[in-house]
Amino acid sequence: MENQNQNKEVNKLGGMIFVGFMFVGIASGMYFGHVAVGTLAGMGVGFIASAMYRSEKNK
Known part of the structure; x- marks a missing residue:
């Protein structure tokens, strides 16, 4: 269960990184x-x- 929550957080932050770079572009x-x-x-x-x-986070 903890691993699922961690994956959700990693995916959420990864998506925010993508959107941030898109707006900078x-x-x-x-x-x-x-x-x-x-x-x-x-x-x-x-x-x-x-x-x-x-x-990096999924290692």
Whole structure:
């Protein structure tokens, strides 16, 4: 049961990492005038960071 709760917390924080990078990408895209590129870059970095966090925590 404790392992399930820990996995839920890891997944929740991993999702928050993804969303955070996505918003940073959107903001930087708006700043530089290329929102689509910034959003895709933020999502790409967010997926990678989220996967790295989840794999570290699930060891």
